[in-house]
Amino acid sequence: MALLEVDSVTRRFGGLRAVDAASLHVDEGELLGLIGPNGSGKTTLLNLLSGHMKADAGLVRLDGREVLGLNPTQLTRRGVLRMFQMTRVFARVSAFDNLVVCGLAMGLDEAGATRRAVELLDELQLAHVMHLDGGQLSGGQKKLLEFGMCFMVPPRLALLDEPFAAVHPVMKETMGAFIRRRNADGQTFVLVSHDMPVVVELCPRSVCMNAGKVLAEGPTQQVLQDPSVIEAYLGEDVADEVEHG
Ligand SMILES: Nc1ncnc2c1ncn2[C@@H]1O[C@H](COP(=O)(O)OP(=O)(O)OP(=O)(O)O)[C@@H](O)[C@H]1O
Ligand SMILES: [Mg+2]
Numbered sequence: 133m134a135l136l137e138v139d140s141v142t143r144r145f146g147g148l149r150a151v152d153a154a155s156l157h158v159d160e161g162e163l164l165g166l167i168g169p170n171g172s173g174k175t176t177l178l179n180l181l182s183g184h185m186k187a188d189a190g191l192v193r194l195d196g197r198e199v200l201g202l203n204p205t206q207l208t209r210r211g212v213l214r215m216f217q218m219t220r221v222f223a224r225v226s227a228f229d230n231l232v233v234c235g236l237a238m239g240l241d242e243a244g245a246t247r248r249a250v251e252l253l254d255e256l257q258l259a260h261v262m263h264l265d266g267g268q269l270s271g272g273q274k275k276l277l278e279f280g281m282c283f284m285v286p287p288r289l290a291l292l293d294e295p296f297a298a299v300h301p302v303m304k305e306t307m308g309a310f311i312r313r314r315n316a317d318g319q320t321f322v323l324v325s326h327d328m329p330v331v332v333e334l335c336p337r338s339v340c341m342n343a344g345k346v347l348a349e350g351p352t353q354q355v356l357q358d359p360s361v362i363e364a365y366l367g368e369d370v371a372d373e374v375e376h377g
Contacts, residue, residue: 133196135160135320136181136289141190141200142344143176150176152344153190158289158322163315165331165338165352166324169364173344174324178291181322182214183207194289211288215295221274221281223267227258230266230277235284245284252280257306272303279310286319293324308334328356340364 134157143151151173158164166174179185181192183204192200194210204214222230228249235245253259256276261269269277275295282290292311296304311334315321325331331338331352338352342364348355355361 134158135162135195137191137193138177138181139191139193141177141180141192142188143173143180143185144188149344151180151187154341154344154346156339156346156349158320161315161318161320162337163311163321163323163335165335166322166341167326167328167331167338167355168341168347169367172341172364174341175293176344177341178214178293178322178324181207182212182291184214208287212291213282213287213289214291215278215282215293221266221269221277224265226263226265227269227273227277228253228262231280231284234281238285240285248284249280252283256280256310270300272299275299276303276306279307283314286314288320290314290319290321291324292321294326295323296325296327296330304330332356 136158138154138156140153140155141151142149142153154173154177168174176185180187180200183202183206187200190200191198194212199207199210222233225233231249231252232245235248236242240248253262256279258273258276258280261273266274266277279295295307299307308330311321311323323331323335335352337350338355339346340348340355340358340361347364348358348361
């Protein structure tokens with residue numbers, strides 16, 4: 133049985149079907165790539181899976197139990213954790229305290245939260261900035277800190293939305309290594325990214341969306357070579373050229 137089963141999920145915005153009868157599954161321990169051109173519905177799908185948006189139709193099962201319609205808090209309790217395209221850290225709290233507060237909120241005691249925070253700061257190469265406020269960190273450091281916050285208590289399923297976007301290559305490397313290591317330890321991920329070399333490197337299997345629908349699914353290289361996938365991306369480039377001259 134798959135850890136997560138998404139069955140014909142639809143979300144409309146007015147007349148637009150941002151997610152259009154999308155079906156996919158995520159196996160336990162898998163690092164699944166979720167790709168597709170801009171506006172294809174990836175973020176909306178993650179929002180539906182994390183409870184941040186309501187679906188209009190469909191079913192989602194986690195460990196065989198229906199979870200569509202639960203709110204983010206209920207889903208977090210069941211182990212579905214979502215990282216946003218926009219970084220969210222507490223700006224006026226130190227990096228260290230950002231982690232500790234998250235750990236406490238996730239049910240760790242103070243000693244446990246402190247220990248985990250120190251380990252994660254080390255692993256994410258943030259130890260030298262641990263006493264700086266969240267707001268003083270660079271964009272990439274904030275993103276790394278957010279990774280730490282999400283993994284104070286490892287989730288059943290981690291949903292990552294463009295974690296590498298606009299991040300310095302050195303930090304991208306740290307992040308990639310973190311994801312790879314966690315996955316090797318059994319952590320299940322869905323990774324949304326436009327960074328195809330990273331998706332190819334990290335994700336054995338990928339799902340490609342286009343216009344809200346699942347266009348292709350399978351081994352990542354195979355999906356990228358699928359003519360319908362190439363056409364979906366080319367269509368976007370051509371549209372961009374027309375738009376921007
Ligand atoms: N809150 C909203 N209200 C209205 N339309 C929305 C809303 N959120 C998303 N959309 C539309 O739904 C479609 C899918 O958007 P979504 O953000 O899910 O795409 P995406 O695949 O994550 O794109 P990107 O790669 O650019 O992040 C787009 O046409 C978008 O404009
Ligand atoms: Mg998006």
